[in-house]
Amino acid sequence: MLWIFGFALFLFLLWVDTIKPSKYPPGPRWMPWFGNTFKLRMLARKYGGQHGVFDYLSQTYNSAVIGFRMGRERGVAIRGYTLARQALISEDLQGRPDNYFARLRTGGKRLGVTFVDGDHGEEQRNFVVRTLKELGMGRSRMNDLIQRELHELIQIIDETTGPIQPNRLLQLSVINVLWTLATGERIERHDDHLQSLLDVLKKRSTMFDIAGGLLNQMPWLRFVARNWSGYNILVDFNRQLISFFSNTIQKHNESYTDEVSSNDLIYAYMREIRKHSTNPNSNFTEDQMIMTILDLFIAGANNTSTIVDLLLIMMVNRPDIQAKVHKEIDQHSDPIRWTDHSQLPYVEAVIMEVQRYFHLAAISGPRRAIRDCQLGGYRIPKDTSIFVDLKSVHMDADYWNDPEVFRPERFLGEDGTLANTERLLSFSLGKRRCLGEALARACIFNYFAGILQQFTVELPDGEDIMPSLL
Numbered sequence: 001m002l003w004i005f006g007f008a009l010f011l012f013l014l015w016v017d018t019i020k021p022s023k024y025p026p027g028p029r030w031m032p033w034f035g036n037t038f039k040l041r042m043l044a045r046k047y048g049g050q051h052g053v054f055d056y057l058s059q060t061y062n063s064a065v066i067g068f069r070m071g072r073e074r075g076v077a078i079r080g081y082t083l084a085r086q087a088l089i090s091e092d093l094q095g096r097p098d099n100y101f102a103r104l105r106t107g108g109k110r111l112g113v114t115f116v117d118g119d120h121g122e123e124q125r126n127f128v129v130r131t132l133k134e135l136g137m138g139r140s141r142m143n144d145l146i147q148r149e150l151h152e153l154i155q156i157i158d159e160t161t162g163p164i165q166p167n168r169l170l171q172l173s174v175i176n177v178l179w180t181l182a183t184g185e186r187i188e189r190h191d192d193h194l195q196s197l198l199d200v201l202k203k204r205s206t207m208f209d210i211a212g213g214l215l216n217q218m219p220w221l222r223f224v225a226r227n228w229s230g231y232n233i234l235v236d237f238n239r240q241l242i243s244f245f246s247n248t249i250q251k252h253n254e255s256y257t258d259e260v261s262s263n264d265l266i267y268a269y270m271r272e273i274r275k276h277s278t279n280p281n282s283n284f285t286e287d288q289m290i291m292t293i294l295d296l297f298i299a300g301a302n303n304t305s306t307i308v309d310l311l312l313i314m315m316v317n318r319p320d321i322q323a324k325v326h327k328e329i330d331q332h333s334d335p336i337r338w339t340d341h342s343q344l345p346y347v348e349a350v351i352m353e354v355q356r357y358f359h360l361a362a363i364s365g366p367r368r369a370i371r372d373c374q375l376g377g378y379r380i381p382k383d384t385s386i387f388v389d390l391k392s393v394h395m396d397a398d399y400w401n402d403p404e405v406f407r408p409e410r411f412l413g414e415d416g417t418l419a420n421t422e423r424l425l426s427f428s429l430g431k432r433r434c435l436g437e438a439l440a441r442a443c444i445f446n447y448f449a450g451i452l453q454q455f456t457v458e459l460p461d462g463e464d465i466m467p468s469l470l
Contacts, residue, residue, distance in 0.1 A: 023379035025067035025076055027057060035069030037217045051362040051391040054079060058392075065376040071217030073099055074384040076375070079392040081399065081423055083376050087367065087388050089430040090375070095368030096121070097385045101216035105238050105291075112291035113435065114299065117368070120283050127284075128292060128435060131268045135181050137438055143338050145180050146443055149173040150450045152189075157451070163460040166312055166451075170305035171198055174443055178300055181439075182293055183248055184264030196244070241297075245290050265293065300436045303360055308447045310354050314406065315457040321408065322457060325350060329453050336449045338442040345418050347449050349411040352418075355426040356394045357406050364388040364428055390425050399423065 017032040030036045043053040054077040057066045066077040078087045087093050095117040096102065102115040110116050113124050136142045153173050157164060172189050175198070180186050214229060215221055221229035252266045269289040276282035315322040328346045329336065341348055367386040372379065380386070395403040400410060413419035427434040427441075434440065451457075 020067065021074075021379065021381045024074075024381070025065040025376070025378040026061040026063050027067040030069040033072075035071055035073075035217070037071055037214070040068065040070065041214065049362065050387070051359075051389055054363075054387070054389045055392065063376075065378050067378070070385075073097070073217065074381065075387060076378075076380055076384055077387045077389055078375070079389045081393045081396065084364075084388045084390070084393050084425065085429060087375060087386055088364065088425070088428055088432070090373070092371055092373035092380075093367045093369055093375075093386050094431050095370040097366050097368045098383075099216055099385075100219040104215075104234060105294075106287070109287070111288050112295040114295040114365070117370070123283060124288070124292060125431075125435070127269075127272065128265075128296070131265055132181065132435075132439075134268070135265065137181070137436075142177070142181075142439060142442060143446075145177045146446045147335070147337065149176050150446055153447070154450065154454050156189075157455065167305060167309045168198070170308050170447060171302070173447065174300065174305045175297070177439065177443065178297055180264075182265045182296065183252070184267065241294055242290055245293055249286065249290065265296075296436065299434070300440060304440045304443050306360060307351075307354060307358075307444050310358050311351065311444075311448045312451070312457050314350075314354060315452070316459050318406065321350060321406075322452070325452055326456070329449055332453070336446065336453055338445055340449075341445050344449065345412060345416055346408065347445070347452075348418055349408040351444055351448060352411045352421065352424055353406060353408040356400075356403075356424055359391045359394050361426070362389070362391040364390055364425070365432070367432070393423060393425055396423075 014032040018030060020030075028036050028039055031038075040053055043056060044050060047053055047056050054066060057068070057077070058064060058079050064079045064083055066079075068075050068077070078084055096115045098110065098115075103110065106112065106115075110120070113121065113128055116124060133139070136145070150173065153169055156169060157166075176186055215231055215234070218229075222231040226232045249266060252270060256267060256270050258271070266289070269284070269292070272284045273282075273286065273289070276284045315325065324346055328344055332340060332343070336344070364387070367388070369380045369382050369384045369386065372382050374380065394400075397403055411418055411420055411424075427437040
């Protein structure tokens with residue numbers, strides 16, 4: 001009889017695990033333990049990623065708010081501008097998921113600025129924002145750093161014979177601006193140190209989805225499928241990057257003085273560590289410093305250079321647009337700087353249209369409900385992860401009319417000035433808005449306009465225009 005009771009209890013607990021919270025958003029029924037893990041992965045393969053899954057589920061359940069479960073973690077997808085904006089600025093949704101994947105990269109702790117929240121997160125974010133401003137973020141020093149890298153980039157292009165694939169060159173330029181702000185020094189392009197960093201970042205981009213998805217939902221896979229789950233790749237990636245920055249931090253420790261503490265982010269952080277050295281509960285530690293620098297590089301290294309690369313690709317594929325860009329740029333005889341951006345509205349419109357059209361981040365960085373709240377008429381329980389579908393905003397046919405068409409003029413008013421910019425959410429909104437937005441915007445504008453001021457971008461002989469970009 002005891003085994004019958006045990007089996008009945010087991011079945012009852014399985015059934016309980018399938019019950020959704022009261023007034024939870026509509027979505028697929030979930031399985032005990034696994035939730036919708038397998039269904040979501042199957043749909044992602046079928047529809048080309050998370051945004052395709054959310055689009056399918058939104059149509060299936062006729063709702064802009066979709067509820068599901070990833071392993072043991074509840075999730076809610078938000079689609080459409082009105083709800084997306086509400087979710088991104090809501091005080092109730094300013095947390096970050098505290099899950100296995102977020103802690104794996106930091107040795108089981110909550111460190112850095114990307115995946116922390118609460119008082120700890122606010123303290124670290126405020127420090128980074130304040131320090132970056134002191135170091136020149138958004139000011140003349142940042143522009144000088146960008147111009148220096150742009151000058152070298154143009155020189156390399158000018159001296160190169162034959163076709164050029166600019167992505168790698170652009171990555172080096174962006175990373176060197178970040179590196180100078182963080183460490184106070186510039187790395188030469190031929191330095192193996194810099195090439196190694198690029199290789200590690202590229203490796204990360206290819207494995208992030210696997211490790212951040214399946215492994216996060218079923219952490220026990222690390223015991224039975226370390227390679228297949230992405231666990232070994234992620235651990236190795238973390239080890240390489242931490243080692244990479246640890247060497248630089250060690251050199252800063254050896255040369256630290258109060259006089260140099262404002263020269264770069266590492267020195268400034270060391271000053272803060274020393275200031276809080278008597279507080280055993282201080283969040284300013286060397287481990288926190290390493291993860292903060294890692295977060296800044298991971299967030300800024302790839303996307304910025306990729307946007308510039310896509311801008312150049314569109315100039316190749318749309319010579320009519322390139323001609324308009326040249327016409328506006330040619331009115332400036334001096335080298336173009338970020339301070340000129342308001343005088344070049346068409347160039348800005350082209351940049352915005354690339355960000356809208358290609359939606360590099362189709363889904364915003366996940367949020368976490370820090371308390372029970374309401375969204376779109378549904379109850380969102382505390383600790384639910386929130387995924388905002390930015391593609392649904394940037395490709396909304398009801399608002400943009402022809403979102404599948406690349407048309408920069410949609411961001412220009414009748415008087416030729418910028419318009420309709422409020423629906424471009426490339427850098428998110430609210431307290432979680434991108435930390436490096438000022439740097440990213442300045443880099444994108446300077447590199448794109450600076451290259452077009454010196455060159456015409458064309459396909460090599462014999463190459464065809466890519467029809468998918470027309």
